[in-house]
Amino acid sequence: MNNGEKPSSPMNDHSQNLVGNPFTGIAEKVIGKIKDEPFLFVIGITALLISLAMIPTQMGSSDLRLVIIVIMVLALVVIIGNYVRMVLNTGLKPHPDLTPPLPPPVIVESREFSSMTTLEEKKVKLIRPFEARIASNTLKLSDDQAKACYASPWEFDRIVLYLQQEISESPNFKVRLEQVWQEFELIRASGGKRSLVNLHYAVRSILRYQERQAMLPAEKEKGIEIFREIYKYLKERKTYIDQGNEVKGNLKKVAVLLGEQLK
Secondary structure (H helix, E strand, O other), X not given: OOOOOOOOXXXXXXXXXXXXXXXXXXXXXXXXXXXXXXXXXXXXXXXXHHHHHHOOHHHOOHHHHHHHHHHHHHXXXXXXXXXXXXXXXXXXXXXXXXXXXXXXXXXXXXXXXXXXXOHHHHHHHHHHHHHHHHHOOOOXXXXXXXXXXXXXXXXXXXXXXXXXXXXXXXXXXXXXXXHHHHHHHHXXXXXXXXXXXXXXXXXXXXXXXXXXXXXXXXXXXXXXXHHHHHHHHHHHOOXXXXXXXXXXXXXXXXXXXXXXXXO
16 A cells, blocks of 8 residues: 655755755855855954954064964865855755645544544544444445545555455455555554554454455465564564554464464
8 A cells, every 4th residue: 555655855946056066056055155144254354354464574484474374264264164064054954844745634533643642542532433434334435535545644544444445345455465564664664663553454454355355375475475574573572562462463363364373
């Protein structure tokens, strides 16, 4: 299933200029930065001019004057370098305000779901009521809504889709397997910090399908490979992932129906 991960922030025009034409772009930005924040630059130039004007010829040789000039020029270079650093640091970072907004959810309650902090609250207030509505046929996603949920970045959109699939003959095993795998990929990409709730309902959807449908040999082989990998990942992190063994328990049931024992 396409989980619709949040689009990554595009590079802003400022950073694109730096990448497309680095030297000209950086020079233009540095000059602009100096114009916007001239304080350090003015201090550097002023100090250099004052130092040159205040060194009397009788106080030392031309070598001393040269040393002082070099020191002041180096100080000016450091100041300009600071402007360059500021330009590079700000120019290569995407602007948070340019991050594309999420598309609106298919299920209005998805926004509420994303703001809830506990799984119990999510189950009591949204998941179970929607499950009951689907079971009683008072809620049924249209084909277009199902497709939109399939690709939605909103977790509850996808959960509602899986709940509907539990009592439906479609989609087929391959599609459901893809849904399970991609929910697992999101968890793995987060380092195990992401909630397992979507994976739980994706696995449960495929379990209900298996209880009604016979599997082809090729489907069994691919399914076992995926379920074995997911089970291994969860088991290795049992101290902080799936402590109640709900997901692992359903994976075991799925594997049994495929003629495999997960240990």
